[in-house]
Every structure is written in C-alpha cells, then in structure tokens.
Amino acid sequence: MNPERSxxxxxxxxxxxxxxxxxxxxxxxxKLDKTHQKWYNRSNLVCTFxxxxxxxxxxxxxxxxxxxxxxxxxxxADITAIGSFSxxxxxxxxxxxxxxLSELHKTCRYTIEEIKAKGHFVxxxxxxxxxxxxxxxxxxxxILNNNVISAESLMKATFxxxxxxxxxxxxxxPLFTTFLQKxxxxxxxxxxxxxxxxxxxxxxxxxxxxxxxxxxxxxQEEKINTKIREIQDKSMNASSFSLRDKYNxxxxxLKKKGEELIEKNKEKRQxxxxxFDHQMKELQSRELQSDVKIHALALIEMxxxxxxxxxxxxxxxLPSLQQFILQN
Amino acid sequence: MVSLNIKxxxxxxHALKEKDYASPTVFKLAVLAKQIASVETVNELIARxxxxxxxEIMEHQTRTALHVLNNFSHxxxxxxxxxxxxxxxxxxxxxxxxxxxxxxxxxxxxxATLKFQWQEELRSKFNEHFVIADDPSTYKETxxxxxxxxxxxxxxxxxxxxxxxxxxxxxxxxxxxxxxxxLNYKLVKDIEKExxxxxxxxxxxxxxxxxxxxxxxxxPGFLETKAKFTSQxxxxxxxxxxxxxxxLQEKLSKIMIRNLRRDxxxxxxxxxxxxxLLDYSKEEMDFYTEAIAFVRKQYEEIKKxxxxxxxxxxxxxxxxxxxxxxxxxxxxxxxxxxxxxxxxLTRQITSSLQAGxxxxxxxxxxxxxxxxxxxxxxxLLRAQRxxxxxxLDYLTKLLKNEKEKVIIFTTFIQSQKIIDLELKMxxxxxxxxxGVMTPEEKEAAIQQFKSDAQVLICTDAGSEGRNLxxxxxxxxxxxxxxxxxxxxxxxxxxxxxQKQDVEIHNIAIKDTIEAxxxxxxxxxxxxxxxxxxxxxxxxxxxxxxxxxxxxxxxSYLKNDDIIAQDLSQAKEKVEEIKKFDETIFxxxxxxxxx
Numbered sequence: 041m042n043p044e045r046s047x048x049x050x051x052x053x054x055x056x057x058x059x060x061x062x063x064x065x066x067x068x069x070x071k072l073d074k075t076h077q078k079w080y081n082r083s084n085l086v087c088t089f090x091x092x093x094x095x096x097x098x099x100x101x102x103x104x105x106x107x108x109x110x111x112x113x114x115x116x117a118d119i120t121a122i123g124s125f126s127x128x129x130x131x132x133x134x135x136x137x138x139x140x141l142s143e144l145h146k147t148c149r150y151t152i153e154e155i156k157a158k159g160h161f162v163x164x165x166x167x168x169x170x171x172x173x174x175x176x177x178x179x180x181x182x183i184l185n186n187n188v189i190s191a192e193s194l195m196k197a198t199f200x201x202x203x204x205x206x207x208x209x210x211x212x213x214p215l216f217t218t219f220l221q222k223x224x225x226x227x228x229x230x231x232x233x234x235x236x237x238x239x240x241x242x243x244x245x246x247x248x249x250x251x252x253x254x255x256x257x258x259x260q261e262e263k264i265n266t267k268i269r270e271i272q273d274k275s276m277n278a279s280s281f282s283l284r285d286k287y288n289x290x291x292x293x294l295k296k297k298g299e300e301l302i303e304k305n306k307e308k309r310q311x312x313x314x315x316f317d318h319q320m321k322e323l324q325s326r327e328l329q330s331d332v333k334i335h336a337l338a339l340i341e342m343x344x345x346x347x348x349x350x351x352x353x354x355x356x357x358l359p360s361l362q363q364f365i366l367q368n
Numbered sequence: 369m370v371s372l373n374i375k376x377x378x379x380x381x382h383a384l385k386e387k388d389y390a391s392p393t394v395f396k397l398a399v400l401a402k403q404i405a406s407v408e409t410v411n412e413l414i415a416r417x418x419x420x421x422x423x424e425i426m427e428h429q430t431r432t433a434l435h436v437l438n439n440f441s442h443x444x445x446x447x448x449x450x451x452x453x454x455x456x457x458x459x460x461x462x463x464x465x466x467x468x469x470x471x472x473x474x475x476x477x478x479x480a481t482l483k484f485q486w487q488e489e490l491r492s493k494f495n496e497h498f499v500i501a502d503d504p505s506t507y508k509e510t511x512x513x514x515x516x517x518x519x520x521x522x523x524x525x526x527x528x529x530x531x532x533x534x535x536x537x538x539x540x541x542x543x544x545x546x547x548x549x550x551l552n553y554k555l556v557k558d559i560e561k562e563x564x565x566x567x568x569x570x571x572x573x574x575x576x577x578x579x580x581x582x583x584x585x586x587x588p589g590f591l592e593t594k595a596k597f598t599s600q601x602x603x604x605x606x607x608x609x610x611x612x613x614x615x616l617q618e619k620l621s622k623i624m625i626r627n628l629r630r631d632x633x634x635x636x637x638x639x640x641x642x643x644x645l646l647d648y649s650k651e652e653m654d655f656y657t658e659a660i661a662f663v664r665k666q667y668e669e670i671k672k673x674x675x676x677x678x679x680x681x682x683x684x685x686x687x688x689x690x691x692x693x694x695x696x697x698x699x700x701x702x703x704x705x706x707x708x709x710x711x712x713l714t715r716q717i718t719s720s721l722q723a724g725x726x727x728x729x730x731x732x733x734x735x736x737x738x739x740x741x742x743x744x745x746x747x748l749l750r751a752q753r754x755x756x757x758x759x760l761d762y763l764t765k766l767l768k769n770e771k772e773k774v775i776i777f778t779t780f781i782q783s784q785k786i787i788d789l790e791l792k793m794x795x796x797x798x799x800x801x802x803g804v805m806t807p808e809e810k811e812a813a814i815q816q817f818k819s820d821a822q823v824l825i826c827t828d829a830g831s832e833g834r835n836l837x838x839x840x841x842x843x844x845x846x847x848x849x850x851x852x853x854x855x856x857x858x859x860x861x862x863x864x865x866q867k868q869d870v871e872i873h874n875i876a877i878k879d880t881i882e883a884x885x886x887x888x889x890x891x892x893x894x895x896x897x898x899x900x901x902x903x904x905x906x907x908x909x910x911x912x913x914x915x916x917x918x919x920x921x922x923s924y925l926k927n928d929d930i931i932a933q934d935l936s937q938a939k940e941k942v943e944e945i946k947k948f949d950e951t952i953f954x955x956x957x958x959x960x961x962x
Contacts, residue, residue, distance in 0.1 A: 042404075049400040056393045104404060110417030116394070116401035122383045123395040163399050165406060166372060167469075172442065174470055178406040180399060195399055199392035208384055217372050232370050249589025256595050315557070319588060322560060325533075332374045335402045337384075338395060 046109065047089045048195060050102055053112050066090050067097065080108055120334075124206055125199040126341040133359040137345045140357070144364060148350045157344040157356070159184030160208070161191060162216055163336035166224060169329040170235035171242060177224060182340065183212050185356065187365050188219035194340075197360035206339040217332065228330075235328045242323055250316040257305045264298040405467075413460060415467035423493045424865055425460065428632045429453055432625050433460035442563045443587045445542065445624035447953075450569040450902055451636070452627050453864060455486065458538055458565055459494045466496075471535035471563060473511045474498075477556070478540040480516035486540065487514055504528040517544075521551040526558070534561045542566035543908075545585055546578040557585060570905055571624065572949050575607030579952075583623060590623055610952060617953070626953045637840070637866040639858070641896040643874045643886055646762055652721070655750050656880060659717050659724070662747060663710055664925055666740075670706040709734070711849075711921050716780055718882050719846035721757040723782035759875055760790050763845065766873065767796060773817065773839040776825045777857045778846050784825050787845060791823055802827040826860075828853055836860045840868040845875055847882050849917040851895055851935075855903035858896070872896055881924050888932045889920065893939045902942065909938035 054061050054070060061070040070085040077083050085108065087100035094101030102109040137152060160183045168175045182191035221228070268291055275287035345357040347364070354367045382388075390398065405414050413433065416425075429452075436444045436457075448454050465471035476498065478486050483500055490496040499506055501515040507528045517539070519525055537559055539545065545553045545566075556564075566586050571579050580597050583590060591597050601616045603609035610616060629636070648656060709731065716727035725748065732744045767774060778784050781802055791798045799821040801813045817824040818838060828848060842861055848854050862870040876882040890896065895903070912919045912934045919931045 045400060045403060049397065049404060052393050052397050052400070056397060104412040104414065110414070112417075113401045113404050114417040116397040117405040119390075119394070119398040119401070120380050120383065121390040121395045121398035122380065122388065123390045123392065125392055125395070163402060164374075165402065168370065174468065176406045176468075178403045180403070195396050199396065201389070201392055205387060206384060206389075213374055217374065220372055228370050245589045249592065252593045252596060256593055315588060318558075318560075322562075325562075328370055330370045330372050332372045334374070334380055336395065336399050337380060 043089045043103065046103055050089075050109070050112060053115075066093055067099065079111065121336045121338075122206060123199075123336075123338040124202040124204050125338055126202045126204075127197050127343070127360050128200055129343045130359060133343065133345070136359060136362065137347070137357045140362065140364070141347070144347075144355065146349055146351075146353070150347050150349045153346045153348070155344050155346055157184060157342060158204070159340050159342065160206075160212060161194060161336070161338040161340050162212075162334060164216065164220060165333045165335055166220055167329075167331045167333070168228065168231045169326075170231050171238035171323070171326045171328075173231075173234070175227065175231055177220075177227070178335070179220060179223060181216050181219060182358075182361070183215055184344075184358070184365070185367065186215065187356075187367070188216050189358070189361065189363065189365060190223070191361065193361055199340075202339070202341055204339055204341060206337065208337060220332065232328060239323065239326070243320070246316060246319045246323070250312050253312045254309065257308055261298065261301055261305065264294055264301060268294050268298070413464060415460075415463035418463065418467070418495060420493050420495055423456075425456065426453065426632065426634065426864060428627045428634075429457050429460060432457045432627060433464065435625060436461055436565075437464055440623065443590075443623060444564075445566045445568070445571065445583065445586055447568050447571040447624050447626040449626070449628050450905070451864070452629060452632060452634075454567045454569065455489050455540075456493065458540075458567055459490055459496070461565060462490075462496065462536065462538070463494050465536055465563070473532070473534050474513070474536045474538070475507075475529070475534050475559075476514045476538045476540065477517045477520055478514060479544070480518055482540060483514050483516050501525070507532055517552050517555070521555045526555055529555070530558045530560065532560070534559060536563040536565070537561045538565045538567065540567045541904075542582060542586075543568040543570045543573055543578070546573065546581050548581055548585070553585060570908075570945065570949075571626070572952060573908075573945055576602055576610055576952065577607040583620075587623055591619065608948060613952070620953075628953070634864060636864075637862060638869040639862060639872060639897055640869055641872045641874070643876065643891075644762065644766070645876055645878050645883060645886075646758055648758055648877050648880075649754075649756065651750075651754050652758055652877075653879070655724075655747070655754060656717065656877075658747055658750065659728075660714070660881075662743065663714050663717075667707065667710055667921075667925060670710070707918055707921070711917055714881060714921065715846070715849065716782070718877070718880050719778060719780050720759060720783040720786055721751060721754055722786040723780040725751050726782045757786070758877065759845065760786065762875060763787065763843070764790060764794050766843070766875075767791070767794075767823070770822075770841070772841055773821075774823050774841045774843060775836060775839050775861065776823060776843045776845050777828065778825070779828055779848060779853075780846070781827060783845060784827055787825050791825075796823050797821045798823040798825055800825045828857065835863065835865070837863055837866040840866060841871045841873070843873045843875065847874060847876060847885055847890075849885060849920050851890065851903050851916070852907055854890070854895065881920075884924050885920060888929065889935055893935050905942045905945070906935065906938045909941045910934050911937075 050068075053059075057073070057076070059070050059073060059076065061068050063069075066088050068085070068087050070087070072080065072083055072085055076085075085100065086097075087102045087108070088094050088097070089102055091101055091103075093099070100108055104110065104113075134152075134154075141150075162181050162183060164179065164181070166177045166179070180191040180194065182189045182194060271287050271291050271294070275284050275291065278284035278287060342358065342360055345359070346367075347355045347357060349355075355364045356367055357364050413430065419425075428448075432446065432448070436446070446454050446457055448457070462471070462474060465474075476486055487498050487500060490498050496512060498512040498514045499510045501507060501510075501513050501519070504525045504527070506513060507515075507525075515525070515529075520529055537556070539556055545556055547553060564586060566582070568582075571582065577594065577598075580591050580594055584594075592600075598607075601610050601612055603611045647653075713727050713731050717724035728744060728748050728751065732741060732748070735741050735744065763776070776787060778787065781804070784800055784802060788798050788800050797820060799813050799816045801810060801817075801824055805813065813824070814836075817836075824836070824839070837860075839861055842858065844854070844857065848857070858870070858872060874886060876886050893906070907916065910916070912931060916931070919934075923929070923931045
C-alpha cells in the first residue's frame with residue numbers, strides 16, 4: 041500500500057470531476073456533486089489518508105478496501121490510456137541540477153547543456169501464473185534515449201497536452217522487457233521455483249493416492265489368498281474326510297470370491313487410472329505462464345540537462361524524476 | 369528463467385491508430401488506478417467497489433474470502449455454520465476472481481430450489497448477472513451460469529458441461545455429494561475445472577467418512593485413501609469417534625473453513641411467535657367442510673391412477689411462483705399427476721375466500737364429468753354467498769393499533785389482492801410485491817415500503833432473495849405447507865443485520881388443514897424457533913420421500929401422524945449431528961499456509 045500514491049490519485053480524481061475540496065491538518069472536506077452524492081449517499085465527504093487521524097476523528101480513511109476509495113479506483117482501473125504530453129520547464133530545474141551534482145561524486149570539470157528530449161512512458165503489467173498462484177507487478181517505465189528508467193514518481197510532474205503524435209516504435213519493447221526481466225529477476229526465479237515445487241507436490245499427492253489405492257486393492261486380494269492358504273493347511277491336516285471336505289468347500293468358495301474380487305478390482309483399477317489421468321491432465325494445464333500487458337503508453341516531451349564531464353562521462357538529468365542517467 | 373511475453377492489447381493499437389489521446393488527468397488516473405488495483409498479495413478486496421450499494425459485509429466473511437484467496441488457491445470447502453452467509457462469501461470470492469482475471473467461465477451448481485435465489489443474490493448484492501441454464505447450449509454461449517445440479521447431471525446437459533473447461537465451479541449444498549455412486553458426484557468429478565468452491569453448512573451428517581468422501585471429491589488424495597484416513601483418524605467403525613483430532617483439524621484447515629456462530633460475535637435477534645387461531649363463521653365452516661369433502665373424494669379417485677412424482681420434479685415445484693405453479697398444474701394434469709392440482713386447490717381454499725373461489729373456478733374448467741361440475745358449481749355458489757372473510761377481518765383488527773412497519777405474507781396473488789384492497793379501505797398505506805412484477809417495479813415497491821408505506825404484502829415467489837430486515841414484524845396470512853418456505857419467509861427479516869427481535873404472527877382457522885399444520889407439525893418441532901437455516905438440515909433428514917406437501921396432504925386426509933413423527937425424528941437427528949460436529953470442528957484455527 042502506498043498512501044502517497046492514493047492521495048495523488050484522489051486529488052486527480054477530484055480535479056477531473058470538478059469537486060471542490062479543502063485540506064486542513066490532513067483532513068479533506070469535499071462538497072460532492074449530485075452524482076457522487078447518490079453514489080456515496082451523502083452530500084459532503086470528510087476524509088483523510090492518515091489512519092490515526094481517521095480513527096481519532098471517525099472519518100473515512102481513504103485506502104484500498106475503503107468503499108469510496110475503491111469505487112473511485114474502479115472507475116479508471118480498466119482504462120487503457122494513451123497520450124502525448126509535455127512537461128513544462130521550471131525555473132528551479134537548473135538550480136536543482138547544480139545542487140544534485142554532488143551525488144555523482146565527480147571531481148573533474150563539466151559543462152551543462154539544456155536540451156529537449158522525447159521519451160516513451162510505458163505502463164506494463166507482468167502476470168506470472170504458477171501452479172497455485174498468480175503474481176502481478178505493475179512497473180511504470182520511461183524509455184529515453186535507449187535507457188529504461190523506473191518512472192514511479194513521474195505522475196507527480198505537471199503534464200500538458202501536446203500535439204506531437206506518438207509513434208510507438210516496436211524496437212523499444214525488447215528494451216523494457218529486458219528491464220523488467222532484470223527488475224523482477226528475483227521474483228521470477230522464486231515464482232519458477234515455487235511452480236516447480238508445487239507441481240511436484242501436486243503430482244506426488246495424486247501419484248501417492250493412486251498407488252495407495254492400488255495397494256489397497258492388492259491387499260484385499262492377498263487377504264483372500266492368505267485365507268485360502270490357511271485353510272489349505274488345515275485341510276491337509278484334517279482329522280476326518282468330512283472335515284477335509286468342509287475345508288475344501290470353503291476353499292472353493294473363497295477361490296470364487298477371489299476371482300470375483302479380481303474381476304471387480306480390475307474395474308476399480310481402471311477407474312483409479314482414469315481419475316489419475318484426469319488429474320494429471322488438469323495439472324498439466326497449470327503451466328507456468330508469463331504475460332506482459334501494456335496498459336498505458338505516452339509520448340513525453342521534457343526538458344533534460346546534459347552534464348558532460350571531462351573524463352568522458354555524460355549524464356542526463358531529468359528534473360521530473362530528479363534523477364541522473366548515465367548515457368552509454 | 370521464465371521469459372516474458374508481450375501480449376498485444378487491441379484497444380491500445382486501436383487508440384494509437386485513431387490518435388485517441390487522453391487528457392493529462394485521465395491518463396494519470398488510469399496509470400495510478402492500475403497500480404493501486406494490482407496488489408500482489410490479497411490484503412484487500414479489490415472488487416469491493418463493484419458490489420451493489422450498501423451491501424453489508426461482515427468481518428468473518430471478509431476474513432474467510434481473504435483466507436481462501438491467499439491460502440486455498442484452487443480448491444476450498446466453505447462450511448460455515450448455518451446463517452453466517454456462505455453465499456456472500458462465495459460471492460466475494462467470485463468477484464475477486466473476476467476482478468483479478470483469475471476466472472471468467474464460471475458455473476454454479478445448486479439444488480433446483482435455490483437457483484433463483486443465487487441468481488438474485490449475485491445480481492442484487494454483487495451486480496453479477498448469471499444466467500440459469502435450462503438448455504445445454506447456454507453452457508457454451510454464456511460465461512456466468514447457474515444450473516440446477518439435477519438438470520446438469522442429465523445426459524444431455526452433462527455431455528456439454530464436461531466438454532468445457534471451467535475456470536471456476538461453485539457447488540452449493542455440497543453435502544449432497546457424499547455418496548460417490550450418485551450421478552451428482554460423478555458429474556462434479558467429471559467436470560474439468562481450474563478452481564472449485566464447495567459450500568455446505570453440514571459437512572458432517574452421519575459420520576466422518578462422509579466428510580472424507582466430500583473432500584476426496586474436492587481434492588482427490590488430500591486426505592489420502594479412506595483406509596489410511598481411517599487408520600490415522602478414526603476410532604470406531606461407524607466413524608463417530610475420532611482420534612488425533614488436533615492433527616486432523618490442522619489437516620482440514622488447509623482445505624476447509626468453518627466459522628461457528630459463537631466465534632463471529634454476531635448477535636442474532638430472537639424470534640417471538642404468536643399464533644392466532646380463529647373460528648370460521650358457520651357459513652364459512654360449512655363451505656370449508658364441503659370443499660374438503662370434495663377434495664377427499666377427488667383424491668380417492670385419482671390416487672388409483674396417478675403416477676409417482678419424481679424428486680427432481682418436486683424440487684422444481686417448490687421453487688416456482690404461483691403463476692408458474694398454475695402452468696405446471698395443467699402440464700401435470702396432462703401427465704396424470706393430479707394430486708398436485710388438488711393440493712393447490714386446498715391451499716387456496718384455506719388461504720382466503722377470494723383465492724378459494726378463484727381456484728374452484730379454475731378447477732371446474734378441468735373437469736369433464738357433468739356431475740362433478742354441478743357439485744362444484746353448488747360449492748362455488750355457497751362460497752359466493754359468504755359475506756365476510758374471517759381472516760381478513762381479523763387481520764384488520766390485528767393491525768389497528770400497530771405503528772411499526774409490517775410484512776404480510778401470502779402464497780397467492782388472489783389473496784394478496786384482497787388483503788391490499790381491504791387494508792386500503794381501512795386507511796392503511798400498503799404496497800404489494802409479487803413474482804409477476806418487473807425488477808424495476810419490485811425495487812420501487814421496496815423503496816416505497818422503506819419510506820412511507822406501513823404494510824408490505826408479499827407473495828413467496830416475489831420475496832425470494834430480498835432482504836427486508838428493516839422491518840421486524842411478519843404476519844403469515846396463510847401458511848406455506850413446506851417448512852422451508854416458512855423459513856424463507858422468516859429469513860427475509862430474521863437475518864444478520866436485524867437489530868430488533870422478530871415478531872411472527874400466524875393466522876389460521878381452527879379445524880382446518882392450516883391448524884393441523886400449525887399444531888401437529890410446526891409447533892411440535894418448535895419450527896418457528898429453530899435457528900436460521902436449520903430447517904434445511906431437518907428436511908434433508910426426513911425419511912418420507914417425495915414432496916413434503918403431498919405427505920402433509922395425505923396425512924391430513926388420512927388423519928395420521930406419519931409426517932409429524934418423521935419431522936420430529938429428523939429434528940432429533942439434527943441435534944445429534946450438531947453434537948458430533950462440535951467434537952470435530954470446535955476450536956479449528958485457520959492459519960495461513962506457509
């Protein structure tokens with residue numbers, strides 16, 4: 041859970057729906073329009089993103105799981121969006137780049153140049169389906185000058201609508217899949233291991249079950265054979281002909297019973313085999329799957345500062361992400 | 369390592385082609401919403417915002433759903449005690465699976481009597497529109513389906529059902545699958561399914577072996593073979609005593625959840641029952657006696673030629689509205705199933721004078737014998753001469769000093785109409801609710817009842833799946849013969865969320881079949897005070913086969929106690945089961961699987 045992200049989302053939601061709000065001591069007071077009044081069954085909404093304040097003031101705590109928050113999220117969660125935007129220049133940006141240069145720990149001289157750059161913002165969702173689970177990751181990325189950068193904080197920047205058309209170059213997809221693969225390496229390996237382990241366990245359960253069932257049928261048959269052998273022994277040592285006849289008759293009956301049981305068990309074995317095959321087929325369909333879906337794509341034009349050091353290193357500073365990127 | 373495959377999203381390509389660019393705010397909202405909605409572990413119910421407004425989810429229901437989503441990925445038995453809202457839990461889980469794109473093709477298998485209830489619950493609470501499969505083609509054409517398990521097991525349906533791979537199947541009343549030789553069991557076994565949820569309030573009915581059979585169907589091999597399970601956990605050959613119970617509980621907790629009422633901390637409202645036994649006026653009693661004599665005579669004639677009605681048909685009958693019952697009655701007449709029409713006639717005669725007259729007129733149309741037609745016409749004439757309906761007069765008197773909201777139940781629309789007219793004439797603000805109204809009309813009626821109407825007059829068929837717990841006084845103007853129907857009526861108001869004790873008033877006339885049902889059946893087993901949902905357990909223990917309404921009808925005509933004794937024994941059996949259940953599940957802890 042990321043309360044900052046939730047707060048930003050709700051502020052944007054209010055903006056989009058033209059809902060006036062005031063914030064005082066982390067408490068939001070919103071005058072709802074008629075539509076929202078109907079949805080939330082109230083005319084004003086008082087809420088916060090702070091759990092302590094929410095509990096103390098007994099007001100709505102907007103977070104995942106809260107009905108109002110979830111209904112706001114649901115309105116946009118299924119939208120696949122594309123856009124073309126520019127991030128406006130901020131006078132503070134040049135000061136920022138100078139302040140942050142120390143983070144690079146460089147001692148050589150440098151020159152700073154201001155350029156306009158175009159990048160692609162991509163929002164991919166990675167879905168890994170293992171035998172027992174489904175895992176998802178949504179990782180926003182910015183692809184700029186053949187570099188892929190995590191763009192988690194880009195949504196905080198001011199966006200202006202641009203007229204520049206987007207040309208989604210198919211060549212950039214390997215770039216961000218490689219990035220994702222690297223970012224998620226640990227998780228993907230774990231998922232793979234988990235899948236393997238779970239599949240083995242599930243197959244083992246089914247196999248063990250089938251084997252136990254087979255063994256039980258065999259035991260039933262063995263039990264009759266043992267009984268026959270016992271009576272045969274008794275018959276051999278019988279003290280009279282009539283007793284021997286009685287034993288022989290019992291043996292005959294048991295043999296018949298045994299034959300019937302073998303016949304019946306044949307069917308049962310077939311049933312067990314069919315069920316086992318059925319289960320195996322079902323398990324096989326639970327293969328490890330990996331999918332990447334792109335849910336949002338935008339062309340972003342932004343101001344970038346190139347910092348060229350005398351040792352040959354060139355960095356790009358992105359004010360919107362407050363980050364340096366070493367250029368290859 | 370697993371390689372990532374990019375899936376093309378047609379919408380994205382289309383938007384690019386059409387240059388359908390979003391505004392900065394909408395773009396950001398879409399990006400952030402996707403991030404917020406995609407949670408890796410299920411800590412929150414992300415589909416919650418898509419439920420219908422104001423649905424109240426109890427804490428144990430959320431907990432159960434989260435537990436199932438996190439720990440039982442493909443197979444789970446939801447075995448909460450009766451009245452704790454298993455359907456809601458299943459609904460939450462279904463919605464999460466849909467929201468998380470884990471399930472799209474979903475099948476719900478229920479007893480025929482519950483299919484409409486499931487449909488209504490999922491619609492009204494979760495905004496999910498499930499289609500009832502009457503024809504096998506539905507299974508391929510639609511993705512959200514409810515089917516009666518008895519219909520689904522027929523060869524025609526099963527063939528299609530088993531040719532499809534289902535993302536999720538939900539089996540309600542799963543305890544009915546305890547016998548591995550039945551067609552129901554084989555159907556569930558043969559359906560190819562990614563995920564399976566089974567629901568039952570009574571995982572144990574007779575012995576522990578039934579639970580083993582059920583779980584072996586849900587997850588074959590999970591409890592190992594019956595022999596191994598027996599040697600490990602069962603003490604006696606009848607399966608009524610267990611050993612290593614802690615280990616058994618631990619094992620069971622990995623595949624099933626059983627919430628007990630006392631553990632949820634929910635306070636259930638009490639029921640107070642008052643029966644109003646009235647005397648018919650002389651003219652009414654004469655009419656009733658003559659009418660029953662006619663019914664008895666007819667029954668003696670037809671029982672010699674009638675075929676037996678199947679259980680499946682009985683279940684179907686119990687779930688129908690009055691209008692559908694009439695259609696069914698004529699279909700059954702054609703099939704030679706004549707008792708059913710007589711039962712309908714008797715029930716209407718005892719409901720109200722108006723309903724009785726209406727029923728006699730309909731019945732007359734089915735008669736060919738001129739002698740019988742003449743005697744029925746005489747009976748009709750006698751009925752039409754009756755000036756006042758005793759029950760109606762009493763109802764008006766009963767309501768006279770009542771200030772609270774009241775729900776009046778009747779089985780028949782004719783009775784509903786006359787009650788409505790009578791109460792309106794006496795200055796009551798009433799609203800009607802029945803099965804022939806459209807969903808919009810029904811919704812409007814409920815809203816009117818909530819706001820300014822004092823009395824809601826409801827038919828059984830109309831009220832199914834509706835929660836009316838904002839009222840707490842219920843009047844049974846006529847009595848349903850099937851106790852399950854009665855339970856459903858009471859269940860409209862006596863459910864989780866009812867803040868006041870529930871008042872139940874039964875109006876019946878002395879020396880009629882309704883008085884017989886009240887005194888000899890319902891009160892004998894304290895039916896009005898059995899806990900929520902327990903009635904279903906009692907009925908499933910009845911040894912009398914076929915329609916309970918027919919059994920009551922026959923017992924009344926023969927003046928015997930067979931059905932009463934059967935109900936009494938069934939109730940005792942349920943008490944025993946409850947004790948056994950306690951020994952197995954009490955204290956079961958649901959720890960997350962690590």
